[in-house]
């Protein structure tokens with residue numbers, strides 16, 4: 001572990017850095033694609049609850065197996081993310097607590113449990129426990145080539161699932177009542193979508209960390225939405241923006257010492273988003289301003305009022 | 306108030322822990338107070354967003370020379386909080402986005418900005434990057450000022466000031482807050498300055514958030530804001546009761562969480578959130594009217610009542626027809642009969658069971674409900690005769706005396722569609 | 732179907748349908764039989780449960796009791812043959828789909844999992860758009876249409892389902908008189924092809940001219956039968972100023988008791 005970490009810490013563009021960047025870029029791309037669907041389904045923040053519970057899984061996986069290789073930790077994270085979403089469903093089903101409060105509860109308590117476990121592990125100085133807290137804010141420098149390949153493969157599978165079920169997902173997102181009335185299992189399709197979001201949140205952990213990984217599934221799709229009125233284009237743009245943001249974030253964090261990757265990826269995505277909100281044709285701020293101006297009565301008429 | 310103040314068990318470590326607990330509990334109370342209003346107004350996620358978004362404000366203020374916990378930093382953070390809300394609205398309307406999406410974009414971006422600023426400046430200023438995430442409660446007691454001959458942690462003083470301010474503000478504007486939370490449109494129509502009330506709530510949230518930020522960090526503030534309030538909402542119905550219960554839960558949970566963290570040598574902030582979560586789970590299970598236990602019992606009680614009423618009515622109908630009632634078949638039916646006998650509604654007789662006078666009255670009310678409902682449905686719902694029985698079987702267990710009288714008035718003299726008599730009201 | 736000797740089973744049969752939302756019944760014991768294809772109106776005040784009735788037939792809300800059957804068979808057997816136009820307010824008009832995309836959704840049921848619409852589906856969709864007079868705006872985003880046009884897009888989507896029974900929930904809401912004529916024209920065309928068209932409708936005047944049969948609903952079935960016989964002043968009074976407060980109170984009493992269930 002440590003030799004690669006040393007290598008990556010150096011700003012030189014080693015083979016390893018490039019492969020890792022490619023893996024993280026694949027994650028950014030897939031997160032943008034999956035996030036576009038969850039934006040269309042009006043559940044952009046569903047990933048946030050999952051993200052904040054992943055820490056519990058990371059810590060538990062380490063405690064149970066004593067290993068800290070990425071596949072083990074991410075498997076734990078995925079189990080915990082799904083458990084967090086299940087908790088959300090249970091709260092909704094069995095209590096009067098409303099959705100927003102339920103989400104906040106899962107976020108707060110899930111993250112709290114994760115922090116408690118991580119701090120307990122650190123305080124006991126368990127062998128190999130150093131570096132677990134990198135999952136908080138993301139840290140790609142320590143990734144190995146095998147890790148990057150794993151991230152890329154999972155991302156590719158997620159994108160493939162989206163493309164396969166795009167027709168069904170679009171139908172449910174647009175008009176769930178009609179979908180149910182024509183016999184589509186809306187609940188099942190929703191579950192697949194939510195699971196995909198959970199998977200993307202988990203593989204996004206090394207890039208963005210538990211606290212910020214939501215941004216990977218929210219910001220690029222929001223930016224993409226400004227440019228298009230077609231679902232396929234939305235997915236392509238969402239994926240592209242996510243990919244660009246991930247590459248920029250990884251590159252900058254490789255150059256700036258001690259800077260966690262997550263915030264940089266998020267800021268890159270946010271920049272794209274702000275630009276999109278401003279200049280996108282038709283939906284953008286400038287375009288609308290322009291429309292308003294042209295819709296206003298000509299100066300001569302204005303004087304009449 | 307706490308053992309440090311009177312001199313009977315002062316040892317240094319205990320005093321430190323006591324101060325840390327007192328600080329955390331004060332912050333938790335302030336958060337629970339504000340959080341109650343957030344929860345009832347469905348603004349919980351805003352609390353979450355503010356917890357993250359005030360970070361750049363704090364970072365910039367500290368870089369500009371403010372000391373963490375000073376009024377200057379507080380002011381900067383509150384300003385950032387309000388800016389966040391404004392930005393969220395802007396992004397939402399600029400992108401025609403849903404609430405969630407706008408919030409998601411803004412708070413993650415601001416938090417990322419804050420982390421970058423803090424990390425970049427970590428060498429120059431006294432702001433620990435990890436404190437952003439889970440606070441520095443354990444270090445609070447070490448930064449003290451002297452008041453008289455008492456060394457009081459700065460963190461406790463600022464928490465107490467925040468709690469005092471928020472409590473005063475809450476008491477002063479309570480009626481307006483309640484009115485707005487209950488029905489913003491009606492409040493606006495009645496001349497309540499709804500925008501100002503909401504703005505005040507947002508500022509209060511930002512204030513509580515900043516106080517919590519130092520103690521439990523950006524993310525776990527949301528647990529203090531929302532979890533006790535959500536638990537209180539399950540336990541009591543009135544808003545002012547909710548506030549009191551939420552504050553109590555927050556304080557108790559904080560103390561227990563801190564002690565647990567001490568015991569197991571883990572992050573206090575994390576453990577506090579966990580204990581608050583356990584309190585919420587306890588509320589889900591135990592709440593008096595809506596808890597899982599109460600619901601399970603209620604369901605059982607209802608099933609039991611239906612069973613008993615059905616037995617009584619069966620015997621009554623058999624008497625009316627002059628035949629023998631069908632004997633109870635299942636075990637629960639036999640149990641019900643035993644219970645009815647025990648409570649004096651059935652009396653044993655040579656041929657089998659007979660209704661006592663109390664049992665007869667009860668049975669008659671069930672049959673009366675049944676037949677009145679059949680009559681009503683027959684008149685008003687276009688149901689053929691043979692469809693009337695099943696719905697009445699269901700509704701007969703739900704009608705009270707007043708309801709029966711109203712239905713009777715509407716049914717008029719027509720009587721039961723099958724031609725049986727409708728027993729009179731007892 | 733056991734009674735093979737007697738006449739064919741009714742096209743749609745609601746048998747004693749009661750529907751409750753979280754324990755509170757909003758539709759009581761509706762018994763409604765539509766024996767043959769026609770243009771059938773469902774009429775009643777706001778909150779009467781008209782949408783709920785359609786949804787109960789389509790399996791979108793659970794029934795407290797009762798059954799809904801089509802040609803004597805449960806919905807699951809005949810799902811493809813039942814088309815649906817939901818009430819419009821549930822639609823996100825900002826959704827990034829074109830008019831053509833929406834109409835193509837009507838063909839998804841027949842396509843099944845994972846198959847994409849091909850040229851056959853496209854030409855069918857174009858045909859349906861043509862039928863409702865919207866072929867010119869096929870490529871527009873759906874938010875960029877007038878209210879009447881939007882309503883007709885959903886009609887076209889239902890047409891693309893090529894169903895034998897159509898459930899339409901207020902297809903005339905927010906539609907001007909001319910578009911109403913046009914929509915009713917299309918519906919009448921469906922009827923003459925031997926399909927049953929059930930329409931939730933608000934306007935009594937147009938109801939009297941267009942529907943063959945109607946049902947008056949107000950939390951329960953008030954009356955049903957041929958339009959002229961049902962739309963009497965007495966029935967209308969019972970529908971629009973009727974027994975609802977009693978039903979509502981009983982519903983509340985039931986909900987209070989069975990919140991525990």
Ligand SMILES: Nc1ncnc2c1ncn2[C@@H]1O[C@H](COP(=O)(O)OP(=O)(O)OP(=O)(O)O)[C@@H](O)[C@H]1O
Pocket residue numbers: 752753757775776777778779780781782783784818
């Ligand atoms: N999902 C739901 N949850 C709880 N109550 C509901 C739900 N949907 C409808 N209701 C209630 O059920 C009753 C009937 O509603 P429904 O939508 O069927 O009425 P409607 O006749 O279609 O009215 P409108 O003319 O306004 O469309 C109303 O009192 C409504 O408030």
Ligand SMILES: [Mg+2]
Pocket residue numbers: 781782783818900
């Ligand atoms: Mg309706």
